[in-house]
Amino acid sequence: MDTKERKDKTKKETKESRSQEFIHRLQTMHELRSSGTEPYPNDFRPKDTAKECVSNFDSLPKEELEARKESVKIAGRVVALRRFGKAAFAHLQDRTGKLQAYFKRDVLSEDEWALFKKIDVGDIMGISGTLFRTKTDELTVEAKELRLLTKGLSPLPEKWHGLQNVESRYRQRYLDLLVNPEVRDVFKKRTEIIRLIREFLNERDYVEVETPMMHHIPGGAAARPFKTHHNALGSDLYLRIAPELYLKRLVIGGIERVFEVNRNFRNEGVSTRHNPEFTMLEFYEAYATYEDLMTLTEELVCSLVQALHKSKKLTYQGTELDFTAPWPRITVKEAILMHNSEASEAIFTDKELALEYLAKVNPSLATGGEDLSFGKIILEIFEATAEDKFIQPTFITQYPLEVSPLSRKNAEDETLVDRFELIVNGFEIANAFSELNDPVDQRERFLEQTKERVAGDEEAQMMDEDFLTALEYGMPPTAGEGIGIDRLVMLLTDSPSIRDVILFPLLKQRTKEVREDEAENKTKEEV
């Protein structure tokens, strides 16, 4: 078979044209198999990891290490390969890190040397050998035996620059993880943060639960939901926008301290701070108030900052953030007055004046603003003028009643609720309140929401009779909180975009893929 015939054969095997390197590797794979070397075996069991080798033996002096003839057996991906004719160095990367391997023609059998000559960067190998130190003092395993464990057909991105193309990094995250160590590090930290949060709550007697992702009535937050359909039940369902109403049912059921770390889905735009599916921690504690949760939040977040940065301070995108507690507690009203020197205090008592002021600070809401509730107007003024001014961790408290349909009314001022948000670097990290446990009041709040919904507010909440039924059995006085895990991880890992802390952020399907999928689906339908 000449080269051209081989290329044609390869094109038939793979549905599109491939790079010369892919074709060459595919040929190598076929050659190995036909000469009796399985390119995808599964009988190799490594006994050691790169990290174990380093931590156990890297401290030994060269002579002592080599006298011990320490045998190791490791497996990993070839991420670098330097050949010298009759010898070669490679770096193998496993889940724990990298280890250099040395291959010498004298040491290996003829078959193994022949196999080694067919190894490419990106292949996965298994090696048995002894540890030694090179001239440059690097701990290295000298291969006595080697196996090809997986032949890689597609070449890895370049060793020096890694994978830079942002779109490729998100779409092919496996490559990003493989070649960009700092990306691996961010996701390790994400896992660690979630582990620490679980530990923190478990220590305080909280019980972790899982509640439904598919809701008949999407509730617990102001957001537009994704809609789906259950065929057998013949009913439309919504992906949850928050677990809140289910977690409260559990508090009613006697799980007095409960939490869930899981996904929420909100049908809204994407940005550096928003992904349609995102991870939220929600927790509820009976016999606590929102003030207790402020203290708890300080403890939780401080412990995370301390654990990851060995300090109470960290730098986020060039800004130093100091998490030393206590953090300022500022009411929405105070926050607005702080950052609007020209605003009169009358805007908090006169809806017309407030609306006038809002039109000034956010002209996009000038039309249709009359439909907004007083509370919504105040909140809009806060968001337009004050929210992003709070860089250091700050609790914003005392939110308007109308924008908090699940929160307990403030005892002194019934137009406000006992609620706070934690703002860091201008964005919301946490939202918490003393929960409304008066079922009659809750019903009225839902009715109020229903009216707003009819008036056109797609985010207003729906009446949830099943939840009201639960509340009517009695929920202990409870405080609850939600913490956006992705945003917290952004802060703790100095990541500029939420997409840098979500393994597979939502991206549009590419046109070519859409066409192929449509073609495939059509074929299936015809069959």
Added chain:
RNA sequence: GAGCCGCUAGCUCAUCCGGUAGAGCAUCUGCCUUUUAAGCAGGUGGUACGGGGUUCAAGUCCCCGGCGGCUCACCA
């Protein structure tokens, strides 16, 4: 949804006023038994995101579309 920027070899990037599409790494051939962005010599590899237009000539200019990034808007 709007504005700006980007999309060129497997990867990272050049191509200045429109004039034969280039480099480094990877790959291929040869040499090389302690290298680590190994080295030396030689070669292959391109539908320049897709489509249309202007032009003797388009990666480059214009229009339509796709995907991505950033900013804004939306969005707790």
